[in-house]
Amino acid sequence: MAAYWMLIAILLPIAAGFAYLALGHGPQIVRRLYVMGIMILDSVLVAALCLYTPERSLSFMIFTRSLTMEFRLDGLGRLFAALLALLYPLTTLYAFSYLEHWRHNRPFFMFFLMSYGVTLGICFAGNLLTLYCFYELLTLATVPLVMNQMDHDSIRAARTYLIYSIGGASLAFVGVVFLIENGISSFELGGGLWAEEPIEYAVYVITFLGFSVKAALFPAHVWLPRASVAPTPVTALLHAVAVVKAGAFAVFRLTYYAYRAESLRGTWAQAVVLGLCAVTIVFGSVIAMRQIHFKRRLAYSTVANMSYILFGAALMTREGMSAGMQHLLFHAVTKILAFFCAGAVLHRTEKEYIRDLDGMGYSMPLTFAAFAVSSLSLVGIPPLCGFVSKWNLLNAAAALGTPWAYFGAAALLISALCTSIYMFGVCARAWFPKGGKLSGEKNEADWRMTVPMAFLALTVILCGIFAKPICDWTFRIALGL
Amino acid sequence: MTMYLMLFLMGLPVLAGVLLHPLHLRGAARKAWCIVTAFLEAAGTLLLLFQPESSFTVLSMTDTLTIAFRLDLTAKIFAAIAGFAWLPVAVFAFPYLEHEGGEDFFFSFYLIVEGMLFGMDFSSNLVTLYLFFELVTLTSMPLVLHSLEKESIAAALKYLFYSVGGAFLALFGIFILARYTDSLEFAAGGCLDLSAVRGHETLLLTAVFLAVVGFGAKAGLYPLHGWLPTAHPVAPAPASAVLSGIIAKAGVLAIFRLIYFSVGTSFLAGTWVQYAWLGLSLLTVFMGSMMAYREQVFKKRLAYSTVSQVSYVLTGLFLFQEKAVAGALLHVLFHATIKVCLFLSAGAVIRVTGKTRVEQLRGLGKAMPVTFWGYTLASLALIGIPPFSGFVSKWYLAEGALASGVPVYAWLAPVILLVSALLTAGYLLPITISGFFPGEGFPAQERNEGPASLWLPVIILGTATLLLGVFSAPIARVIMTLAESLV
Numbered sequence: 001m002a003a004y005w006m007l008i009a010i011l012l013p014i015a016a017g018f019a020y021l022a023l024g025h026g027p028q029i030v031r032r033l034y035v036m037g038i039m040i041l042d043s044v045l046v047a048a049l050c051l052y053t054p055e056r057s058l059s060f061m062i063f064t065r066s067l068t069m070e071f072r073l074d075g076l077g078r079l080f081a082a083l084l085a086l087l088y089p090l091t092t093l094y095a096f097s098y099l100e101h102w103r104h105n106r107p108f109f110m111f112f113l114m115s116y117g118v119t120l121g122i123c124f125a126g127n128l129l130t131l132y133c134f135y136e137l138l139t140l141a142t143v144p145l146v147m148n149q150m151d152h153d154s155i156r157a158a159r160t161y162l163i164y165s166i167g168g169a170s171l172a173f174v175g176v177v178f179l180i181e182n183g184i185s186s187f188e189l190g191g192g193l194w195a196e197e198p199i200e201y202a203v204y205v206i207t208f209l210g211f212s213v214k215a216a217l218f219p220a221h222v223w224l225p226r227a228s229v230a231p232t233p234v235t236a237l238l239h240a241v242a243v244v245k246a247g248a249f250a251v252f253r254l255t256y257y258a259y260r261a262e263s264l265r266g267t268w269a270q271a272v273v274l275g276l277c278a279v280t281i282v283f284g285s286v287i288a289m290r291q292i293h294f295k296r297r298l299a300y301s302t303v304a305n306m307s308y309i310l311f312g313a314a315l316m317t318r319e320g321m322s323a324g325m326q327h328l329l330f331h332a333v334t335k336i337l338a339f340f341c342a343g344a345v346l347h348r349t350e351k352e353y354i355r356d357l358d359g360m361g362y363s364m365p366l367t368f369a370a371f372a373v374s375s376l377s378l379v380g381i382p383p384l385c386g387f388v389s390k391w392n393l394l395n396a397a398a399a400l401g402t403p404w405a406y407f408g409a410a411a412l413l414i415s416a417l418c419t420s421i422y423m424f425g426v427c428a429r430a431w432f433p434k435g436g437k438l439s440g441e442k443n444e445a446d447w448r449m450t451v452p453m454a455f456l457a458l459t460v461i462l463c464g465i466f467a468k469p470i471c472d473w474t475f476r477i478a479l480g481l
Numbered sequence: 482m483t484m485y486l487m488l489f490l491m492g493l494p495v496l497a498g499v500l501l502h503p504l505h506l507r508g509a510a511r512k513a514w515c516i517v518t519a520f521l522e523a524a525g526t527l528l529l530l531f532q533p534e535s536s537f538t539v540l541s542m543t544d545t546l547t548i549a550f551r552l553d554l555t556a557k558i559f560a561a562i563a564g565f566a567w568l569p570v571a572v573f574a575f576p577y578l579e580h581e582g583g584e585d586f587f588f589s590f591y592l593i594v595e596g597m598l599f600g601m602d603f604s605s606n607l608v609t610l611y612l613f614f615e616l617v618t619l620t621s622m623p624l625v626l627h628s629l630e631k632e633s634i635a636a637a638l639k640y641l642f643y644s645v646g647g648a649f650l651a652l653f654g655i656f657i658l659a660r661y662t663d664s665l666e667f668a669a670g671g672c673l674d675l676s677a678v679r680g681h682e683t684l685l686l687t688a689v690f691l692a693v694v695g696f697g698a699k700a701g702l703y704p705l706h707g708w709l710p711t712a713h714p715v716a717p718a719p720a721s722a723v724l725s726g727i728i729a730k731a732g733v734l735a736i737f738r739l740i741y742f743s744v745g746t747s748f749l750a751g752t753w754v755q756y757a758w759l760g761l762s763l764l765t766v767f768m769g770s771m772m773a774y775r776e777q778v779f780k781k782r783l784a785y786s787t788v789s790q791v792s793y794v795l796t797g798l799f800l801f802q803e804k805a806v807a808g809a810l811l812h813v814l815f816h817a818t819i820k821v822c823l824f825l826s827a828g829a830v831i832r833v834t835g836k837t838r839v840e841q842l843r844g845l846g847k848a849m850p851v852t853f854w855g856y857t858l859a860s861l862a863l864i865g866i867p868p869f870s871g872f873v874s875k876w877y878l879a880e881g882a883l884a885s886g887v888p889v890y891a892w893l894a895p896v897i898l899l900v901s902a903l904l905t906a907g908y909l910l911p912i913t914i915s916g917f918f919p920g921e922g923f924p925a926q927e928r929n930e931g932p933a934s935l936w937l938p939v940i941i942l943g944t945a946t947l948l949l950g951v952f953s954a955p956i957a958r959v960i961m962t963l964a965e966s967l968v
Binding site for chain 1: 540541542543544546548608611612615616619622623626629630631634637638641642645646649650652653656657659660
């Protein structure tokens with residue numbers, strides 16, 4: 001396909017978002033068909049782009065020779081784009097049901113559409129400048145989604161999110177400038193900067209920290225649990241997949257495409273980032289156990305799991321990169337499923353706290369069956385997909401064999417135990433209520449929620465059972481094939 | 482044929498358990514459904530014992546992560562205890578649960594666990610073993626929280642987290658081990674790549690040590706034994722029976738497979754790891770007996786007894802001596818029979834009289850003679866009085882320990898086993914004595930044993946503990962060949 005299709009895939013949802021405002025007072029069915037139509041159209045376009053990848057890159061807005069906007073689609077970008085193309089239409093369907101009686105659903109769908117285009121921009125970014133631009137845009141496009149409810153809490157959450165994200169991006173900006181000054185223009189696997197000087201290590205650490213704010217690395221994780229006040233489709237898609245994974249994606253780009261990963265392996269820079277990831281893994285899991293608010297517990301779980309991905313990235317080996325990418329995919333489907341379940345409960349019964357979930361498994365059987373699948377995968381029970389990526393992460397850590405890698409591997413296992421406690425605790429409450437209130441009124445979510453949940457639960461199972469092609473694919477990406 | 486039989490044994494109970502609730506079976510139909518399933522499983526197990534060895538792969542997730550099954554002698558031993566014990570306990574469970582309700586709930590999971598246990602017995606590599614270890618935990622946990630009271634839910638969660646925590650400890654060991662083995666498939670003597678190990682011995686030893694401690698959670702090995710005495714008193718008696726008698730052996734199986742089929746004893750013999758394991762297991766033997774001796778709640782006493790007795794088995798496995806290994810495997814068989822019988826008799830007492838504490842059992846021998854006879858036979862077997870079955874396995878264990886040549890433990894182990902046997906007599910026999918001989922002036926009691934399905938399994942299993950001892954020679958011979966091929 002011609003390279004300009006990438007630009008169209010990015011601009012289509014953004015333009016459609018603006019156009020949605022004009023359409024805003026039309027009948028609901030028209031608006032829904034419009035949103036769904038755009039989502040599916042764009043996803044088909046992205047799928048086509050992934051299958052028939054443009055050979056050439058697309059450059060435009062050439063400010064100077066080193067400052068250009070460039071779009072290019074390589075393996076890593078395809079991986080993330082394919083994930084988005086799968087999840088955006090599903091979440092849209094879910095959101096139709098969730099936002100049925102919502103007051104502010106006009107701005108919601110407008111920004112929701114735009115966030116799709118912007119995230120695709122991150123996937124397709126061919127150099128650091130482009131990545132950085134879309135990275136900032138993603139913050140701006142998603143802030144209105146966080147404060148969609150326009151009450152005190154959500155505005156506060158949006159403000160926190162804005163401050164953290166912009167702050168992180170400005171840290172990363174240091175690195176972007178530094179790398180561009182050093183002649184790193186386009187991303188190329190193994191073609192980045194060979195770090196030798198202390199300043200180059202320091203810049204790596206700073207940039208890593210900057211990009212990983214979006215991936216909720218300790219101590220910059222604060223925004224993520226707070227942002228769980230947002231409507232569930234946002235928490236599910238953006239705060240478990242698109243936004244946080246964009247942070248991890250940027251870290252992959254930085255580590256393997258802007259730097260030469262080999263040059264960082266075994267240095268103090270690696271020790272710092274591995275250590276921080278390990279700390280976040282344990283920290284997020286432990287705090288998640290102590291949360292009594294359902295969505296916030298899942299948010300802390302995301303904090304921990306995002307650091308699994310960053311940990312894989314920071315191993316600076318092909319195995320680590322490949323395992324990190326696997327966890328990026330598998331955690332995305334698993335966690336969005338968990339959030340969908342939490343949202344379905346919230347939507348049907350307005351129960352936000354875990355203590356209120358007693359016996360809910362019998363009134364919402366499908367939802368909690370799906371939640372059980374998600375729990376099993378997140379804990380890492382074979383043959384579900386969460387196990388495969390964890391296994392490969394542990395193997396990659398052991399292959400590197402430095403003390404920090406073992407430290408991280410231990411953190412992963414402690415976290416797995418914590419995960420079993422905070423996820424199975426919810427399942428146990430829902431299915432085995434105290435006092436045996438087994439019968440409950442059937443109050444299942446409608447098909448627009450259950451279909452995405454069932455589909456994702458099936459995906460989680462199938463991705464685990466047929467993990468081999470996916471693992472091979474990520475490994476080929478890590479090899480640059 | 483063998484493959485289909487194995488799949489049948491794994492699949493049938495899962496299918497039957499899953500369908501139980503949706504089919505809305507009630508009363509006799511439900512009873513027939515469960516008992517026929519358990520019966521088919523027992524018949525299938527009997528058939529399985531005469532099948533040739535075989536193996537097959539079900540699924541390859543990635544190159545190293547495969548789900549594969551095999552049938553060998555080890556699998557047969559462990560499958561036998563699950564297959565044969567499930568039927569009498571199922572028969573017992575129906576009258577037991579009559580007044581508690583929630584039969585659908587209980588029997589669904591009761592049947593599913595059996596399938597999972599077969600999966601674990603048949604697993605052919607560490608990944609499959611780990612998978613089914615977790616699944617056994619997840620599906621047996623609902624048996625514990627059957628009453629849905631606060632304490633039983635807390636106990637079930639304790640069991641869940643101890644077992645899952647142990648499994649993760651084991652997983653840590655497995656993935657380090659995976660780096661130093663040719664494959665994760667089981668092979669007698671292990672498949673360690675010694676040239677790769679060189680220079681990393683400490684790491685590997687630590688990993689294997691932790692893995693065994695982790696798997697030990699299910700077998701009640703100190704320090705992860707804590708869930709057993711909490712879970713047993715609150716679980717229904719049939720659940721306690723299979724948890725103690727059969728599911729605890731799943732931990733033993735995992736440890737046995739790890740040591741003898743993945744790592745190999747030659748690498749472990751004489752290292753600090755072996756001594757540490759022996760220390761832990763002997764500590765558990767002694768501590769479990771002591772706690773049982775002091776405990777006044779009947780089922781809790783039996784739970785501590787399980788803690789102690791399963792560590793007999795582990796001690797035998799950690800000695801790396803063929804007689805000790807044979808003794809351990811014999812004790813797996815015998816202890817399963819004995820402990821199921823003991824828990825069922827405790828359950829029969831609870832069901833008929835509602836009495837849970839040891840001192841309340843005075844004079845009950847007159848009211849429930851058959852149950853108490855079954856209890857007494859099993860007690861004598863557990864203490865190890867010839868010609869009961871427990872004697873045979875303990876004899877092998879002691880002989881193996883003395884011949885093992887492991888410093889200190891070679892004599893310490895038999896001493897502790899002996900002391901523990903005394904304690905066993907001390908905590909089991911008083912119940913028989915005060916049951917049959919309440920003393921003068923004790924009011925005579927009406928005979929009331931409850932329905933036959935309550936006492937028949939008890940007396941049958943009690944007799945089996947005696948017969949297994951009397952006719953132990955052929956079993957011991959087969960197991961001895963297995964043990965000799967491993968050490």
